[in-house]
Amino acid sequence: MFLDWQPHQSKEYDDMLSAVRERLDRPRPPEGGLRELWRHCGELGLLGLCVPAEDGGGGRSALDTAHLIEAFGRGCADTGLVFATSAHQFACAVPISAYAGDEVRRRLLPALCDGSFIAANAMTESEAGSDISAMSARAVRDGDGYVLTGTKSWASNAPEADVFVTYAVTDPTAGFLGVSAFVVERGTAGLSVDGPFEKMGLGTCAAGSVRFEECRVPARNLLGEEGEGSAIFQHSMAWERACLFAGYVGLMDRLLERCVAHARERRQFGRRIADFQAVSHRIADMKLRLEAARMLLYRACFRLDRDEALPMDSALSKLAVSEAAVQAAVDALQIFGSRGYLVSEGLEVVLRDAIPAKLFSGTSEIQHELIAKGLGL
Amino acid sequence: MELAAVIEEIDGYIRKEFLEGDASVELTPSSPLLEWGILNSMNTTRLAAFVSERYDVTVSPKAMRTDNFRTIENVAHMVLELRDRPEA
Ligand SMILES: Cc1cc2nc3c(=O)[nH]c(=O)nc-3n(C[C@H](O)[C@H](O)[C@H](O)COP(=O)(O)OP(=O)(O)OC[C@H]3O[C@@H](n4cnc5c(N)ncnc54)[C@H](O)[C@@H]3O)c2cc1C
Numbered sequence: 001m002f003l004d005w006q007p008h009q010s011k012e013y014d015d016m017l018s019a020v021r022e023r024l025d026r027p028r029p030p031e032g033g034l035r036e037l038w039r040h041c042g043e044l045g046l047l048g049l050c051v052p053a054e055d056g057g058g059g060r061s062a063l064d065t066a067h068l069i070e071a072f073g074r075g076c077a078d079t080g081l082v083f084a085t086s087a088h089q090f091a092c093a094v095p096i097s098a099y100a101g102d103e104v105r106r107r108l109l110p111a112l113c114d115g116s117f118i119a120a121n122a123m124t125e126s127e128a129g130s131d132i133s134a135m136s137a138r139a140v141r142d143g144d145g146y147v148l149t150g151t152k153s154w155a156s157n158a159p160e161a162d163v164f165v166t167y168a169v170t171d172p173t174a175g176f177l178g179v180s181a182f183v184v185e186r187g188t189a190g191l192s193v194d195g196p197f198e199k200m201g202l203g204t205c206a207a208g209s210v211r212f213e214e215c216r217v218p219a220r221n222l223l224g225e226e227g228e229g230s231a232i233f234q235h236s237m238a239w240e241r242a243c244l245f246a247g248y249v250g251l252m253d254r255l256l257e258r259c260v261a262h263a264r265e266r267r268q269f270g271r272r273i274a275d276f277q278a279v280s281h282r283i284a285d286m287k288l289r290l291e292a293a294r295m296l297l298y299r300a301c302f303r304l305d306r307d308e309a310l311p312m313d314s315a316l317s318k319l320a321v322s323e324a325a326v327q328a329a330v331d332a333l334q335i336f337g338s339r340g341y342l343v344s345e346g347l348e349v350v351l352r353d354a355i356p357a358k359l360f361s362g363t364s365e366i367q368h369e370l371i372a373k374g375l376g377l
Numbered sequence: 378m379e380l381a382a383v384i385e386e387i388d389g390y391i392r393k394e395f396l397e398g399d400a401s402v403e404l405t406p407s408s409p410l411l412e413w414g415i416l417n418s419m420n421t422t423r424l425a426a427f428v429s430e431r432y433d434v435t436v437s438p439k440a441m442r443t444d445n446f447r448t449i450e451n452v453a454h455m456v457l458e459l460r461d462r463p464e465a
Binding site for chain 2 (some may be wrong): 358
């Protein structure tokens with residue numbers, strides 16, 4: 001096992017970090033400017049890092065993908081943008097590239113990778129959050145298509161999206177394994193979107209609900225086979241829990257740099273606050289949590305690339321990164337004192353952007369459950 | 378290991394872990410585990426972890442299909458197939 005990056009991988013990371021700092025590092029998009037930012041992300045290759053090259057993507061491994069998302073999260077203060085584009089890539093482009101038929105792949109993936117299209121993943125329902133087996137959306141085969149009915153209560157990017165990846169029950173006798181996955185395109189009769197919701201953070205990522213009323217999609221929009229929806233969702237979640245959360249690793253790198261610089265510079269009682277062990281050890285703990293989480297994330301990606309990933313691998317990684325990110329934001333606010341509490345300092349928004357990481361892609365409690373069940377408990 | 382023995386072990390695991398010894402459930406090798414809600418997403422993950430360890434097989438996300446988990450018989454067939462052809 002070789003636990004460091006090769007020189008060419010480090011260079012790619014550095015180049016991406018510089019490009020992101022130059023082109024994307026602003027706290028919010030300009031009014032109406034999301035599409036433009038999305039295209040910038042497309043030009044930098046950030047929307048399809050792991051999508052096969054023949055479909056318009058970068059053809060990278062999960063590990064290389066995570067490394068570049070890490071650079072994105074470190075260089076871009078707009079965590080909502082990092083999250084929105086990652087949800088687009090890992091919960092939508094990834095299952096489309098792995099499970100769609102040729103026609104759908106060819107039509108959608110290049111546009112998803114270059115930033116012409118925005119995608120949303122619509123799984124959660126009002127009564128089926130952590131427990132996806134309680135899903136009520138239905139899809140019924142009808143001639144050469146399926147008719148979808150149901151409401152998805154939360155889908156990131158939905159108000160802006162051109163393409164939706166969604167899940168519905170096709171075999172009610174098969175519990176959560178009777179679910180199938182579909183691609184639905186904006187403009188399809190019977191599809192409507194509400195929102196954007198007013199949220200506490202991740203401002204750039206518009207979220208809304210998605211309704212399917214007798215919404216007819218062609219059979220070619222089925223991903224994989226009928227009944228494969230649950231496996232497809234688990235596959236997406238394995239990618240999302242590993243690679244999307246690399247953005248939060250990058251965010252923690254940025255916070256750590258700021259805290260180190262501030263602790264060296266700020267003086268109280270005639271000394272640098274870094275000279276107080278309470279402060280320096282808090283920063284040492286931030287570093288410890290960051291590096292431990294980073295290693296778990298790299299290992300989850302490594303196993304994903306070797307087709308050896310177990311649910312426990314991405315659960316360990318997701319749990320470690322999200323909990324460390326929230327703690328890092330709380331630590332940074334403490335280290336910056338009252339000025340950290342000012343909106344202008346840009347730290348309170350980090351906390352608001354970090355908290356939902358403990359909720360989406362499966363809550364922290366669900367990750368604990370996955371780890372426990374993986375241990376046979 | 379023979380099919381009948383695998384079925385018996387999986388039956389025992391499900392009774393102990395998911396039914397908590399509730400003898401009133403008439404579980405047979407062909408009972409519809411998914412339809413009855415005995416296998417929800419969490420329990421399926423647990424069952425997959427159990428058979429992986431017990432029979433030294435890898436249940437990949439691709440193997441998480443209805444035809445592999447609908448009944449105890451289906452799970453046992455999947456185990457034997459994965460043992461003989463790990464890529465199945
Ligand atoms: C910012 C953000 C973005 C999101 N984006 C998307 C998206 O793009 N697409 C999408 O489909 N969904 C999305 N979601 C929804 C998200 O997936 C759900 O919020 C999540 O699955 C939890 O479901 P819930 O909110 O209904 O909470 P619930 O399932 O109602 O859980 C409430 C509480 O109970 C706990 N709990 C539930 N079951 C158990 C258990 N078995 N053991 C222990 N504790 C338990 C939970 O951990 C939580 O603390 C997003 C959510 C957020 C906040």
